[in-house]
Amino acid sequence: MTSDTKTKIRELLAEQGRLAVDVATLADGADLYAAGMTSHASVNLMLALEDGFDVEFPDSMLRRDAFESIDAIATAIDELRRTENRA
């Protein structure tokens, strides 16, 4: 995964995450739910990630832990890109 991916995730998180803290202060592995992201905000984040990375999250990836950190989201994006490139 590239640092560009995480930079873009941070931008989208700042727009959609409704966090209680500045995204810049969060480590890549920080718990986003503990940082104030609501479950509803995670849906908006998912839709924004789909637009931003031109991917689609299948039902099989709609797990709470897939969106729990910047690291987890980057891993999910990489997995989606690999899957969609193979298709």
Place this chain on the structure above:
Amino acid sequence: MGPVAVGVDIVEVVEVEDSIRNHAERYLERVYTAREIADSRLADGSTDARRLAATFAAKEAALKALRATGAAIAPTDIEVTQRGSRLALRGAAASLAAARGIAGLQLSSSVTDDYAAAIVVAQIETAQ
């Protein structure tokens, strides 16, 4: 009464209004079932964000009652019916409920202009 599991959630109505404005039908169709969307339609064809917020809170409360943290469950696998008073599970949500030994789900919800809250109590048939 046998063992139970409880889930609770609260949603800001403005969050739902923003989602409808920003993502429109894509947001509605990813999160809500066709029946839930139809039930939320107002006379002018727009959607009732207060009602959808209550529906979302009910879905999240149900996920918590199901202890679904690591499970992949689409929001549309949990449907709120009968004017917000009943829950129907399908797909992965129904499978997880069966695996957890859940015999039934009871829903109570409340909504104001600003917030919607829901609580779900799951009745567990067998100890897990």
